[in-house]
Structure formats: structure tokens, C-alpha cells
């Protein structure tokens with residue numbers, strides 16, 4: 001490894017840092033690549049398509065965040081859109097990386113092999129970056145202007161490569177919708193020097209809803225009796241639908257297609273009514289306070305129920321139970337009481353119930369009027385509040401006798417702002433598909449005790465300081481969650497919400513139930529999925545009993561992970577601070593999910609494992625296991641020649657078995673498994689590897705080796721496979737002693753081999769840009785690997801200095817490496833890199849290795865070609881649950897294409 005490995009680490013760290021930030025401000029230095037230092041390899045997924053010719057550092061090279069000037073970038077795309085409503089201002093803004101365009105040898109040679117397509121069909125480029133969602137109260141317009149100004153959003157963001165070249169705000173036009181686009185146009189001109197270009201409000205709501213419903217997976221959900229269920233919308237079967245936007249007032253819009261809609265109705269009894277009347281009647285100081293009060297309320301103190309009129313009886317003849325509300329607030333007329341005699345809690349609940357139910361009912365009548373079955377509700381009145389959604393759903397369900405369905409949107413109040421954003425034609429965002437959008441949940445704003453503390457957190461240091469402040473105070477940090485579900489009764493009646501004493505969490509900026517949307521235009525659906533429409537990566541449904549177990553596993557693993565992460569960055573005070581903040585942040589996410597499993601949309605184990613990696617990246621840990629990975633690579637490479645010699649002494653059939661056994665045995669090196677980490681205290685890497693091999697006993701828990709063997713060896717004259725994609729897992733023994741020798745065997749059979757590895761580090765997984773270094777070392781001991789690696793463009797000058805006759809011999813089938821587009825121990829085949837999608841086109845064998853990729857995800861997924869799934873199960877519970885087996889059992893599942 002020697003010389004190569006050092007360079008790899010440097011590269012790797014830079015690589016990870018380059019994309020580690022989840023806020024635009026957190027971006028890392030780019031200077032080395034621009035000043036001729038080692039290339040910074042970027043995740044291809046977020047490669048922007050700016051004109052970088054003539055790019056140069058603008059400012060001081062010593063700056064931590066040097067500005068980059070792009071003289072030839074003429075694009076004047078704005079990055080901000082606004083919806084200025086009667087109650088709230090909604091902002092959608094875009095941030096992007098000004099990444100370097102340096103490239104590496106591996107990518108260049110791949111491009112030659114597979115061509116340079118990335119699947120974009122547009123005649124103008126769309127940019128990779130992030131969409132953020134933020135809101136302010138309209139009465140606090142100044143705060144909003146300060147926020148825009150501090151982040152320079154009107155000029156494309158503080159880090160924008162464009163605006164620093166042209167500091168004037170003249171001619172900057174920002175798309176805006178809502179009445180405030182008219183009312184406050186002058187204020188924006190005076191304060192920011194920008195003009196607002198007005199977009200029609202209804203058109204924006206519809207454009208936003210159409211985009212979100214088609215592009216975001218699990219955007220829509222139902223909410224009945226406290227149960228949230230995500231709905232998979234078929235993008236080709238969306239229209240017609242009824243859109244009900246509950247803002248200050250309510251708009252009811254019939255939507256028939258893109259740009260085809262009609263505002264068919266509305267009501268002036270809306271969100272403003274609840275908040276306005278509630279404020280007068282209860283003296284609450286904020287909307288959230290009013291909503292929170294309702295949780296402890298009992299509406300029967302003010303509402304006249306059927307039972308009040310019928311002497312406690314149901315009016316069953318027309319289907320009304322005694323608890324049905326006959327007249328909202330009706331009870332107050334027969335009592336000789338003053339306003340002050342009523343509890344604010346009860347008033348708030350009666351009001352909330354009255355308004356929600358009324359809107360649900362009017363919506364249903366309009367759906368009936370136009371024969372529509374789907375009703376989507378948006379607007380910030382809903383505020384992810386369980387009781388509100390249940391009441392609306394109940395009204396729709398009750399009056400339609402179950403024929404119509406109320407659905408809610410996760411980006412509820414941002415429809416108009418998203419629509420206005422979409423109207424910047426040059427973004428081309430309306431063309432984005434679900435697989436090009438990745439949602440992340442960074443620690444975006446400081447919350448504690450359910451209250452927002454200050455504006456969304458800007459940079460890493462602010463985030464860490466905030467975490468520290470509350471760590472010192474010993475205050476529990478939990479990200480915000482919607483409230484507990486209410487209790488409902490049948491037949492049109494509602495009981496008061498089950499008051500579990502939960503506080504209403506703050507919905508500070510974006511973090512109520514939406515995250516930051518990463519736009520990754522180069523991601524694609526894996527073309528070899530047999531049925532992409534029904535693809536579900538997660539094997540186990542986390543929403544039930546499994547949830548608690550996995551949360552415990554991950555919480556218990558946290559101290560060890562923090563140790564490794566801090567050590568990976570030299571154990572400095574800065575690393576310790578970040579490590580601590582990482583642990584707090586990840587625990588806060590876990591706590592939030594424990595309280596509300598659907599808080600981040602549909603969430604499986606793969607998402608949970610990825611969230612952990614994202615959190616590390618958020619606190620700028622580029623590669624927590626780098627030292628371990630290196631040490632294990634070196635130890636394994638040292639014994640590789642002996643292993644290869646041993647294998648070469650065997651006959652073909654024994655060798656194939658030994659190779660598969662070797663892959664399974666070496667998969668024991670998994671620093672994400674508690675049991676394995678405990679094991680590592682008991683011996684050296686090589687000792688553990690030997691022990692693991694010795695314990696291999698067939699039949700394995702799932703053992704399809706014989707079928708695979710038959711397919712490989714039956715016809716000796718024929719090449720069994722043309723191209724195999726090997727999805728590799730861990731560093732060290734796993735790749736060096738397991739997957740590489742298997743790759744070598746396939747190459748000997750004339751099969752082209754593509755090693756598919758992570759784009760970003762995750763646990764001790766090997767990454768795509770680490771592999772060429774490893775292969776180069778291995779190739780020193782093996783001609784097959786050397787020639788194949790050279791043919792695949794992995795070795796820069798493999799032939800140089802090699803004197804044997806093989807130099808002149810025939811060209812080998814190639815060994816290639818592609819990145820998978822992921823930074824997780826699992827893989828979601830709906831979102832893979834374009835280079836993997838391209839490589840897959842000619843593949844007829846897939847080998848998925850490891851627990852993350854072959855068991856937690858994809859175990860039950862079928863492919864269009866033959867698939868071999870290989871893993872050692874390093875978790876007792878999983879072994880029992882999936883296979884009725886035990887920890888360290890092995891899985892060798894072969895699934896022929898037909």
C-alpha cells in the first residue's frame with residue numbers, strides 16, 4: 001500500500017469533506033485542486049454543471065473558505081423564491097457547491113468505456129444542490145429580510161461563486177407569490193435592492209403540489225385515528241384531484257393537469273380564523289401556544305353534543321352518537337357563564353375542532369360536486385398536528401361514507417413557495433424525478449424543550465456551540481415532533497385528544513416534518529431491478545416491534561463510534577468537540593424517531609444507518625474508520641500471496657467453494673456489529689480470519705452453492721458470464737481476502753468484473769476511490785489482476801517496469817471500479833450513480849455482499865439477471881428473525897434470472 005495509501009487517505013478525507021456539509025455555509029476548502037494539489041474527487045452525484053473554465057481562487061489562499069471566481073459563468077439563475085402570505089412568509093432556497101472539475105484516472109477510463117452520458121435529456125443543465133425550506137411570521141418581515149441578507153440568498157448565497165464577481169444587486173429579480181409579493185414589493189427593493197416578480201398564487205400552489213406529489217417519495221399520507229400512513233402516488237395517475245390549501249383563508253382548487261386548474265371554492269373560515277379568534281378568546285401569545293393548549297382541552301365544556309339534547313342518548317336513527325357535536329360552542333348559550341369561566345384549553349379545542357371539521361366537510365362537498373376521490377390538504381394551519389388531520393379526515397370519511405380520501409402533504413405550507421421556485425425555468429427542476437432527490441435531516445435549527453432558540457443554525461461552529469450549551473445545561477434535546485394522536489369515537493363524534501402530557505414541538509424552520517432536499521441530477525434507478533415500481537429496499541419493516549431494538553443497538557454503539565471518529569481526526573480538542581456534538585445530534589434524532597417513527601417520512605433500517613453516517617458528515621467526520629481500514633488492508637495484503645498460492649493449488653470446483661467460503665468468512669470484519677467488535681479484542685485480524693474460515697461448515701444457513709457452481713462450471717468452453725457486478729462491502733480481509741480473489745476467478749473465466757463500492761465512507765466499508773490503491777498492491781502478486789486492472793484503466797502505468805513476457809500477451813478482460821452513489825452500509829437501488837447504471841447495462845451477474853446490502857436491504861429483491869447474495873449474519877436477532885438461525889450463520893443465496 002505504502003505510497004498509494006497515504007495519497008488515498010488524503011484524497012479520501014478531502015473527498016468526504018467536500019460533501020460533508022449539510023448547510024451551504026459548511027463547505028470545505030477547494031483550493032488544493034485549483035492550485036494543482038492532489039485531485040479532489042467529488043461524489044459524482046452532486047457534480048454541478050457550471051462553467052468552471054478560468055476558475056480561480058479569489059481572495060486569500062489561507063482562507064478557510066476561499067471564494068472562487070467563475071468568470072465564465074454567465075448563468076443568472078436566482079436561488080430563492082418566496083410566498084408571502086397573510087400569516088407566514090415561506091422561503092424556498094437553493095444552495096449548491098462550487099466544486100472543482102479535476103478528475104481522476106479511474107473516472108476518465110470509465111468514461112471511455114461506458115461513454116459519458118448521465119441520463120439528462122435537457123438542453124440546459126440542471127444543477128446539483130440542496131433545496132431548503134424556511135418560514136417566518138409575516139409580522140416579522142424584518143427577521144426574514146435579515147435572514148435573506150445574512151445568507152445573501154438574493155444573490156445566490158454567501159458562498160455563491162457568481163455574486164462576488166458582481167456585487168451589484170441591480171437587475172436581481174426574485175420570484176414571489178402570495179399577497180405580500182404586492183404589498184411588500186417596495187420594502188424588498190429598499191432593503192435588498194431586488195425586485196419581486198409576481199407569480200400567481202393559485203398557479204404556484206398547484207405547481208408546487210404537482211411537483212411535490214410527483215417527485216418526492218412519500219410526500220402524501222393519510223391520517224386516521226392517530227395513524228399516519230404514507231401513500232405511494234403513481235406520477236402517471238395523479239389527476240384529477242382536489243387541492244385544499246388551508247392558510248389564513250382556504251382555497252379549494254380542482255386540479256386536472258399541469259397548469260390546468262380552477263379555484264372552485266373556498267372559505268373565509270380558515271387558519272387565520274382559528275388563530276385570530278383563539279387569540280382573542282384565550283390571550284395566547286403564539287399560534288403554537290394555542291395549539292398546545294388544545295391538547296389539554298375538553299370540547300364538551302363548550303360544544304353542545306347530541307347527548308346534551310337527547311338526554312345522554314344517541315340519535316341512532318340518523319346515525320349520530322351522543323358524543324357527536326350538534327352545535328359548536330352551543331353549550332355556552334344555556335349556561336350563565338362569562339368567558340373567564342371557561343378554560344382556555346377547552347376553548348382552543350372547540351375552536352380547532354369546529355374549523356377543521358368545517359373545512360373537511362366543505363372540501364368533501366366540493367369533491368362530490370366534481371366527482372373527485374382524492375383530496376390533498378396543504379397550508380400551515382395543519383402544521384403536522386394530529387388532531388387537526390384526524391378531524392379533517394374524519395369529516396371527509398364520514399360524509400363520503402368512505403368513498404373519498406383526505407391526504408396530507410409533508411411540505412404542507414410550502415406549496416406556493418415551491419411553485420414559485422419552479423417557475424424559474426432555467427432550473428429545469430420540474431423535470432426532476434424521485435430518484436434524483438435525496439432528503440436529509442440536518443440539525444438545522446436550535447430547539448430545546450419544544451421551543452425554537454434563534455434562527456436556523458448557519459455553520460458548523462454555531463451548531464457545535466449550540467449543542468454544547470445545552471449539554472452543559474443538561475437539557476434534553478429532541479428534534480420537534482407532531483403531537484400525540486387524539487382519541488376519536490365513531491359516528492361523527494370526537495372525544496378530546498388523549499392528553500399524554502406531550503408538549504407541542506416547535507416547528508422551527510424546516511424541521512417539522514420536512515428535511516433539506518438534495519438534488520442529485522445524476523442519480524438513476526438501477527436498470528437491472530426486475531420490478532422497480534414495487535421496489536422496497538428494506539427487508540424488515542421498522543415501524544413495528546423492531547424499532548425499539550434497532551434504536552437500542554445504535555444507541556449502545558454510539559460511544560465506540562465517537563471514539564473512533566475522534567481518533568480518526570487525531571484526537572484533537574476540536575475533534576472531541578465535534579464528536580460530542582455528533583453524539584448529541586444523533587441521539588436527538590433517535591429520540592425524535594422514538595416518539596414519532598414517521599417524523600421523517602417512511603423510515604427503514606437502511607435510512608437509520610444512513611442517518612448516522614450523514615450525522616457524522618454533518619459534523620465533518622470524513623472517515624471515522626480510516627485508521628482501522630488502513631491497518632486491516634495492510635495486514636490482509638500481507639497474507640494475500642499465500643492465499644492465492646493455496647487457491648491455485650486446488651482443482652476448479654474446490655477452488656470456487658473455497659472462494660465463496662472465503663468471502664463469507666471475511667465478512668466477519670464488520671465494525672458496525674457489536675458482537676464482532678467484542679470479538680476483535682480476542683485476536684489479531686489474521687487470527688480471527690483463520691478462526692472464521694475454520695468454522696465454516698456446510699450446509700450454510702442458506703446454501704445455494706451447488707446451483708451457482710453448476711452455472712459456473714458446466715460448460716467449460718463457454719464463458720459463464722459476460723460481466724459481473726460485485727457489490728463489495730468492508731475494507732481489509734473482506735475486500736482483500738474475500739472479494740478480490742473471487743473477482744480474479746471470474747476474470748479467469750473470461751468475465752469482465754466491475755467492483756461496485758461506496759461513493760462515501762460508511763463504517764469500515766471500502767470506498768470506490770480506495771480500491772485502485774488496494775488493487776495495485778494486490779496486482780504486485782498476481783498477473784491476472786494486474787492485466788485486468790490495467791485493461792480496466794485502474795492502474796496508471798502497470799506495465800512500466802514489468803519485464804516478463806505477459807507484457808506482450810493478449811489483452812485481458814477488464815477489472816473496473818465504479819462508485820455506487822451511496823454513503824451508507826446499505827444500498828437503495830432506486831438511487832444509484834450514473835456510472836453504476838451504465839456499467840449495469842451489460843451485466844449478467846450481480847453479487848451482493850454483506851449484511852447491509854444483501855440482508856438488511858435487497859434480500860427479497862429480484863433482478864433481471866442472475867444474482868448471488870453472500871453474507872455472514874453478525875447479529876443474533878436478525879439471524880433468528882430472517883432465517884431461524886444463529887449469529888455467524890452464513891447466507892449464500894443464488895437466484896437465477898429465470
Ligand SMILES: Nc1ncnc2c1ncn2[C@@H]1O[C@H](COP(=O)(O)OP(=O)(O)O)[C@@H](O)[C@H]1O
Nearest residue numbers: 085086087088247248271272287379380381413
Ligand atoms: N407559527 C405560526 N404563526 C402563525 N400562524 C401559524 C403558525 N404556524 C401555523 N400557523 C397557521 O397557519 C396559518 C397560515 O398558513 P399559511 O399556509 O402560511 O397561509 P398564508 O399564506 O395565508 O400565510 C395561520 O393562519 C395559522 O393558522
Ligand SMILES: CC(C)(COP(=O)(O)O)[C@@H](O)C(=O)NCCC(=O)O
Nearest residue numbers: 670672673674825850851852853875
Ligand atoms: C451496519 C451493518 C449492516 C454492516 O454490516 P456489513 O454490511 O458490513 O456486513 C451491520 O454491522 C449491522 O447491522 N450492525 C448492527 C447490528 C449489531 O450491532 O449487531
Ligand SMILES: [Mn+2]
Nearest residue numbers: 729730765825
Ligand atoms: Mn459493511
